[in-house]
Amino acid sequence: MITRNWRLQATAAGALVVALAQPALAQKPITNPPVASILTWTQKQQLERYPAIEKVYAVDTIRKGDKVRALPAAATQIDPKVTFNKRAATLDAFMKDNRITGLIALKDGEVVLEKYALGRKPEDRWTSFSVAKSMTAVLMGAAIRDGWIKNVHEPVTRYLPELKGSAYDGVSIRQLISMQTGVKWDENYASQQSDVARASTAPFTGGHPIENNPLLQYMAKLPKKAEPGQEWVYKTGETDLAGMVLVRALAGKSLAQYASEKIWAPYGMEQDGIWMQDKAGLNRGGCCMSMTLRDYARIGQFMLEGGKIDGKDVLAPGWVEESTKNHAPPKSRAKGESYGYFWWPMDDGYRAVGIFGQGIYVYPEENLVIAINSAMPKASDRVQSQKIAAVVGALRAAANDG
Numbered sequence: 001m002i003t004r005n006w007r008l009q010a011t012a013a014g015a016l017v018v019a020l021a022q023p024a025l026a027q028k029p030i031t032n033p034p035v036a037s038i039l040t041w042t043q044k045q046q047l048e049r050y051p052a053i054e055k056v057y058a059v060d061t062i063r064k065g066d067k068v069r070a071l072p073a074a075a076t077q078i079d080p081k082v083t084f085n086k087r088a089a090t091l092d093a094f095m096k097d098n099r100i101t102g103l104i105a106l107k108d109g110e111v112v113l114e115k116y117a118l119g120r121k122p123e124d125r126w127t128s129f130s131v132a133k134s135m136t137a138v139l140m141g142a143a144i145r146d147g148w149i150k151n152v153h154e155p156v157t158r159y160l161p162e163l164k165g166s167a168y169d170g171v172s173i174r175q176l177i178s179m180q181t182g183v184k185w186d187e188n189y190a191s192q193q194s195d196v197a198r199a200s201t202a203p204f205t206g207g208h209p210i211e212n213n214p215l216l217q218y219m220a221k222l223p224k225k226a227e228p229g230q231e232w233v234y235k236t237g238e239t240d241l242a243g244m245v246l247v248r249a250l251a252g253k254s255l256a257q258y259a260s261e262k263i264w265a266p267y268g269m270e271q272d273g274i275w276m277q278d279k280a281g282l283n284r285g286g287c288c289m290s291m292t293l294r295d296y297a298r299i300g301q302f303m304l305e306g307g308k309i310d311g312k313d314v315l316a317p318g319w320v321e322e323s324t325k326n327h328a329p330p331k332s333r334a335k336g337e338s339y340g341y342f343w344w345p346m347d348d349g350y351r352a353v354g355i356f357g358q359g360i361y362v363y364p365e366e367n368l369v370i371a372i373n374s375a376m377p378k379a380s381d382r383v384q385s386q387k388i389a390a391v392v393g394a395l396r397a398a399a400n401d402g
Contacts, residue, residue, distance in 0.1 A: 027288070028058040028279050039379060043099070046356070046375035050101075051124040053290050054274050060256035060283055062273030062291075065265030069298055074110035080398035084390045091115060091394070098387050100357065102126065102293040102373040106301055107399045109367075114293070118375070125274060125290040126373040129354030132275070132289040133239045135263075135299065137177055137342035139246055139255060141307065141319035142262045148249040149173065152341075159248040160241065162216060167224040168241075175228045177242050177341045178327040184225035185235040195222070199237050209280035210244050232332035232339055236286055239342065240278065243285020255283035266309045267302055269295045293373055299352075300360040300369035324350035324362075355379040361392055370395050 029035045035056040041049060049056055082094040092115070095103065101120035105113040116122060128135075143149045149159075152174035157164045167183045168176075175181050188194040195218075202214035210216060219237050243255055250258055256275040264273060273295065276288035291299075303324070307315035323341035326333065338344065344351045349363040357374025370392050376384050 027284075028277050028281070029056060030058050031056050043375065043377065046099075047101075047118055050127045050373075050375055051120070051290075053125075053127045053276065053288065057288075058277040058281070059274045059290075060254055060277060062256045062264045062269075062275055062289070063260040064269045064272050067268045068270045069268030069301075071106065071109075071111050071294055071297065074107060074112045076112065078105070078113050078395070078398040078401075080394040082391050082394045084387055091391070092117065094391060098357075098374070098384075098391075099376050100372060100374045100391065102371075103391070103395065104293050104297045104371050105395045105399050106297050106369040107367065109301060111297075112399050113395060116293070120293075120373070122294070123271065123292060125271065125292055126296075126358070127274075127276075128289045128291070128296075128358050129287055129356065130239075131296070131352045131354040131358050131360060132284065132287050133342040134352030134360070135259065135289060136239065136243055136246065136255070136285040137323050137340075138299075138303075138307070138315065139258055139262065140173070140177060140242065140341070141315035141323060142258070143246060143249055144316040144319070145313065148251075149245075152177070156241070156245060159245045160210070160216065162211060163220055166220045167222050168219070171228045173242075173245060174327075174341075176238055176245070177323075178232070178339060179234055179238060180229050180232050180327070180329055180332075181235070181238060182224055182226040182228045182230055183219075183235070183238075184223045185233060185237065187234055187236060196236050204279040204281075209282050210248060213244065213278070213280045213282065215240055215278065216244060229329055230331065232328040232337050234339075239286030240284055242342070243283060246285065247282060255285065259289075262314055263299075263302065266314075267298060269298055271295060293371060296360055296371035296373065297369055300362045300371060303350075304362050304364060304367065304369055357384065357388060359388065359392070361396075363396065366396070366400055368396060368399055370399075 079091055081088045081090055095117040101118050103115045153172050156168050156171050156173060156176050171181045186194040187196045199215055199218045204214055215237060219241060246255060271292050274290035275283040278284050303320055307320045324343045324345055325340055326338040326345045328337045328339050344353060352360040356379055357376040359372045361370040378384060
């Protein structure tokens with residue numbers, strides 16, 4: 001069953017290629033001259049900068065607490081071979097050849113495998129790209145439980161009144177975080193005239209970081225294509241809008257502060273995290289948290305445990321199940337599209353994924369979490385996705401053997 005499912009997932013992985021190949025929308029370089037686009041970094045620059053993103057971009061710190069959640073080593077460790085295109089390779093060789101810098105697997109809360117490559121050390125943080133979207137959804141669930149947001153059916157304009165009269169007028173938070181707003185958007189990375197390219201060009205000229213946010217101002221001018229809830233279309237800009245909704249709901253508290261209060265400190269992350277700022281100084285709802293490989297795994301374990309810390313609910317009731325199931329409307333489901341609340345549902349679990357090979361994979365029925373960090377050559381393509389599917393599938397099969 002595992003082999004069959006992973007063949008299906010590897011085949012379907014190409015559907016993620018366009019969705020994950022997002023450019024750096026709104027980062028704020030701090031170097032002089034400003035660092036080149038994160039999408040254009042050489043392989044050497046990737047290995048130097050992914051663990052130290054705070055040296056080239058403005059960031060906020062996600063403070064850890066006094067305790068650390070233990071991840072004990074299991075009595076039995078795994079070290080499977082990976083088969084791809086009918087060729088088997090050791091895990092170490094596969095990691096090196098495919099620029100995978102870290103792999104970790106937790107079975108029943110214990111580490112059954114932890115490996116690093118290409119000079120990566122266990123204490124090194126690694127940037128997440130779109131894995132941060134899934135964390136934004138987690139914080140949305142916490143904000144609802146805490147009463148900062150009433151529910152996902154509230155209109156986006158309650159928190160972003162700047163969008164009144166725009167195509168987002170009448171769109172709910174639920175439709176925003178499941179990317180079915182009906183707003184017209186072009187996510188063509190090959191065109192400088194696409195929305196995903198043009199949305200990042202305007203500078204922040206000062207003033208309120210939300211009211212005067214250049215991305216918000218761009219999104220407010222987009223036309224309506226369909227009624228909300230009628231179709232699923234991946235829109236990078238909407239993930240950052242979701243972050244702004246949270247900041248407004250939290251009365252100005254940053255995403256990094258709230259992540260520290262709700263997850264990092266109480267759950268017991270081992271190191272401070274990093275969250276990249278946009279041009280206006282807001283943490284980006286759609287991109288670029290940095291953390292150790294073990295803390296990636298802890299996020300997956302937190303989800304696996306139902307969003308509880310010390311037996312107490314941190315998220316709104318049923319949030320883990322709700323945010324990780326398929327919310328794509330019928331027309332989109334007919335095309336095989338599947339999307340939750342900034343999480344990607346799978347037949348047997350769910351995942352958070354980012355470009356250049358980042359991911360957290362959760363299999364609730366198997367009590368299994370797998371996390372992967374990489375510096376792959378391309379932002380995303382079908383073959384890379386299939387290779388990730390192969391290595392995660394190998395770890396999954398080995399962890400569940402016996």
